[in-house]
């Protein structure tokens with residue numbers, strides 16, 4: 056969503072509420088399109104003693120698959136969007152949290168998207184101790200062990216056979 060920020064920069068103490076839903080359903084992530092429901096963006100712009108900042112939160116759930124066992128999972132996410140907005144940079148300022156505006160018409164969506172992708176983990180598991188799938192038979196080992204023999208050293212196998220007999 057585009058915000059007209061000129062009154063914010065011109066009035067100390069001024070605030071503007073942010074409350075809208077963002078459609079990211081056509082955005083690819085981890086070879087899928089996990090943003091099946093809108094991203095809720097809530098917060099505000101504020102001019103505090105002449106310093107303009109955005110303080111918001113993006114909330115959404117991701118529909119994707121466990122990286123280990125491929126089960127479908129839904130992850131609820133909450134990503135903070137906190138930046139200081141400036142219309143010009145001084146040489147000594149080299150802070151990545153500073154956002155340089157090229158116009159008072161500010162498109163917030165791109166910033167929210169950038170923050171989401173910076174914060175999202177690259178791997179998602181259905182649970183921390185997901186057992187994954189068997190490489191031989193493909194069974195989901197979270198449902199219990201499969202009947203594949205554990206691959207063992209052939210010398211050890213001979214010994215195990217001896218013990219079996």
Ligand SMILES: [Zn+2]
Pocket residue numbers: 121122123124125126180181182185186187
């Ligand atoms: Zn899993």
Ligand SMILES: [Zn+2]
Pocket residue numbers: 189190191192193194201202203
């Ligand atoms: Zn197996």
